[in-house]
Amino acid sequence: MAQLWGGRFTKDTDQLVYNFNASISFDQKFYKQDIEGSIAHVTMLGRQGILTGEEMNEIIRTLKEIRADVDAGKLPITEEYEDIHSFVEANLIDRLGDTGKKLHTGRSRNDQVALDMRLYTRQEVLDTDALLKNLLKELLVIMEENTETIMPGFTHLQKAQPVTLAHHVGAYFEMFKRDRGRLHDIYERMNYCPLGAGALAGTTYPLDRELTAELLGFYGPTLNSMDSVSDRDYLIEFLSALATVMMHLSRFCEEIIIWNSNEYQFVEIDDAYSTGSSIMPQKKNPDIAELVRGKTGRVYGALNAILTTMKGLPLAYNKDMQEDKELTFDAIDTVKGCLALFCGMISTMKFNRKIMKKSANNGFTNATDAADYLVNHGVPFRDAHGIVGRIVLYCIEKDMAIDDMSLEELKAISPVFEEDIYDAISMETCVNKRLTIGAPGKEAMERVIALEKDYLENN
Ligand code: ARG
Numbered sequence: 001m002a003q004l005w006g007g008r009f010t011k012d013t014d015q016l017v018y019n020f021n022a023s024i025s026f027d028q029k030f031y032k033q034d035i036e037g038s039i040a041h042v043t044m045l046g047r048q049g050i051l052t053g054e055e056m057n058e059i060i061r062t063l064k065e066i067r068a069d070v071d072a073g074k075l076p077i078t079e080e081y082e083d084i085h086s087f088v089e090a091n092l093i094d095r096l097g098d099t100g101k102k103l104h105t106g107r108s109r110n111d112q113v114a115l116d117m118r119l120y121t122r123q124e125v126l127d128t129d130a131l132l133k134n135l136l137k138e139l140l141v142i143m144e145e146n147t148e149t150i151m152p153g154f155t156h157l158q159k160a161q162p163v164t165l166a167h168h169v170g171a172y173f174e175m176f177k178r179d180r181g182r183l184h185d186i187y188e189r190m191n192y193c194p195l196g197a198g199a200l201a202g203t204t205y206p207l208d209r210e211l212t213a214e215l216l217g218f219y220g221p222t223l224n225s226m227d228s229v230s231d232r233d234y235l236i237e238f239l240s241a242l243a244t245v246m247m248h249l250s251r252f253c254e255e256i257i258i259w260n261s262n263e264y265q266f267v268e269i270d271d272a273y274s275t276g277s278s279i280m281p282q283k284k285n286p287d288i289a290e291l292v293r294g295k296t297g298r299v300y301g302a303l304n305a306i307l308t309t310m311k312g313l314p315l316a317y318n319k320d321m322q323e324d325k326e327l328t329f330d331a332i333d334t335v336k337g338c339l340a341l342f343c344g345m346i347s348t349m350k351f352n353r354k355i356m357k358k359s360a361n362n363g364f365t366n367a368t369d370a371a372d373y374l375v376n377h378g379v380p381f382r383d384a385h386g387i388v389g390r391i392v393l394y395c396i397e398k399d400m401a402i403d404d405m406s407l408e409e410l411k412a413i414s415p416v417f418e419e420d421i422y423d424a425i426s427m428e429t430c431v432n433k434r435l436t437i438g439a440p441g442k443e444a445m446e447r448v449i450a451l452e453k454d455y456l457e458n459n
């Protein structure tokens with residue numbers, strides 16, 4: 001049991017207490033950030049004359065050696081240390097003796113861990129953003145290829161009006177684009193350096209906090225030392241953004257599961273992204289989509305857990321906050337894994353265009369357009385709505401589509417109908433006359449695709 005704080009104690013920690021308290025099993029995940037932070041701290045101590053130039057150089061050189069040894073697997077991070085901070089410091093002292101003992105001058109594990117976690121998370125915000133960008137690129141390919149792929153649009157999971165696959169996928173493009181925006185906002189707000197806050201009240205050493213902030217790529221130092229060591233808002237914001245990503249993914253997954261079902265057959269998930277059944281030989285299951293949908297609960301759980309952990313905590317640091325790590329790491333790894341797999345699944349998925357079109361044809365998705373036709377010929381909308389309602393009833397009885405009715409049949413219900421009704425309610429017309437920006441018409445969609453391309457090039 002290697003501890004940094006034995007001086008004041010007369011008894012060893014109970015083994016169970018030690019195990020319960022220790023964080024090395026998970027905070028080793030940011031050993032690189034811990035060392036990076038220490039290098040910046042020591043560089044600053046040297047420049048401020050708090051350490052000699054020689055001490056500074058020796059410590060930095062040895063910290064780099066430790067990092068290289070851990071990277072190469074030559075120095076295993078073992079559970080005999082309480083946390084990653086103790087591990088690094090103990091190894092430094094092993095290698096450097098008394099000089100190593102100067103590393104922690106003007107620093108506390110409270111500002112150290114606040115820094116490490118922020119450095120780690122900051123990179124993860126960028127990595128998640130890169131995965132989202134890949135997904136958007138994939139979605140844009142599907143959109144470009146499917147501006148004429150007609151499918152039913154749904155409300156209440158009932159066929160409503162025809163749209164195109166480009167338009168449907170474009171809805172998700174917007175969602176994931178907003179997710180990226182959220183990550184960007186979080187980055188801007190979190191990118192301030194807590195190092196130098198000490199345990200809670202700063203230190204009496206003449207630390208240069210601007211310098212360490214700059215060395216570590218932050219916009220500047222945080223402005224209140226008590227807040228610096230007890231702020232976990234940025235994690236809550238990040239987990240909230242991740243939960244929203246998962247919410248979007250789970251909705252898309254749900255649709256893919258429906259589309260891939262025997263009844264719909266709008267899509268076929270590639271063999272490489274499906275699994276079989278141990279008993280039913282015919283089965284090809286959309287497990288990946290289901291698992292992504294399922295893992296959403298886990299990420300929501302992390303957000304709830306950290307909100308609950310932080311609730312009512314008095315200032316400043318409390319050990320409760322150690323709980324932030326496993327939750328955050330798990331949520332990040334989950335979301336990154338889901339994004340990568342989801343991207344692979346949709347890029348290999350086949351779209352059954354004929355079946356989509358047929359489904360749009362068979363679901364009275366042009367009923368609104370039939371009513372609009374009557375309105376354009378002078379019938380008030382409410383009356384037109386009633387007439388088309390009767391037409392739909394007639395078709396259901398005869399098991400036919402509106403387009404299949406003869407002009408005589410149509411005229412029997414309303415004399416306003418003429419031969420041009422068929423063109424007016426064809427799926428192509430229904431979609432392509434919807435040309436306001438954001439609507440599914442091909443030209444409107446092409447304008448949006450150009451905007452999205454531009455967005456991807458510049459963001
Ligand atoms: N493992 C601790 C954490 O994750 C590091 C900070 C420890 N500070 C302390 N005062 N015990 O929060």
